[in-house]
Amino acid sequence: YQRRVHGDIIDLKIMKIALLLVIAFYISVLQANIFYKQCDPEWADTIHGQDGSTVCKKGPFTTCLAMILGDESLTCFNEKCHPGLLAKWLNEHDGFAHNSILIDKLAPLGLIYQNTFFTLNEFKPYFGRKNYYVIFKITAGGGWEHYQVADAIDKDGFSFSVRDPYYALQTTKFEDGSDQAIIFKVERQNPPQLISL
Numbered sequence: 046y047q048r049r050v051h052g053d054i055i056d057l058k059i060m061k062i063a064l065l066l067v068i069a070f071y072i073s074v075l076q077a078n079i080f081y082k083q084c085d086p087e088w089a090d091t092i093h094g095q096d097g098s099t100v101c102k103k104g105p106f107t108t109c110l111a112m113i114l115g116d117e118s119l120t121c122f123n124e125k126c127h128p129g130l131l132a133k134w135l136n137e138h139d140g141f142a143h144n145s146i147l148i149d150k151l152a153p154l155g156l157i158y159q160n161t162f163f164t165l166n167e168f169k170p171y172f173g174r175k176n177y178y179v180i181f182k183i184t185a186g187g188g189w190e191h192y193q194v195a196d197a198i199d200k201d202g203f204s205f206s207v208r209d210p211y212y213a214l215q216t217t218k219f220e221d222g223s224d225q226a227i228i229f230k231v232e233r234q235n236p237p238q239l240i241s242l
Contacts, residue, residue, distance in 0.1 A: 078196060079115030081128050083108040083210040088129025092136060094144035100128050103144045105192040107132050108210035110156060112194050113178045117231045119155045159228040165219050168226035172198055181207065182225040193217060
């Protein structure tokens, strides 16, 4: 059961167990949380905004919002709300200014904007709070912006497990000052009450 590779002894049983644990972890994350890719062929070409752009080109924030709606079993048009359906709903409900989402328009779906923070210490308290979600707005060189749903703080206290709609499940670090943490609260809409006459 052991083999010598580059002078090191690797126990194949331990490697297999470690691999199975990693696979089990990612399966559990996927089962607990919805994961969508913004360029999934099912909705990649759906119109996103007012300039004719698409979900694949301009939809990472929309895709993150759809993941949150999916986690909470909230719907668009009484259907499971994937990124294409959310973009369609926003288009039909005046939810865009060019390609930017008007976040107050999300309230009828049950997503209520709370705040935007620029430092780790400001938004850390929202992790683990029921009905709260954190979306990172990551700014890279050249002004490039991207969004990720942040799900958990790693042991080091600075890294986060995220669902990245363009790449995949991964770990990222939040950079105070350049990155932003956008906080949403899920508030389920109360069904209308019937009044007896």
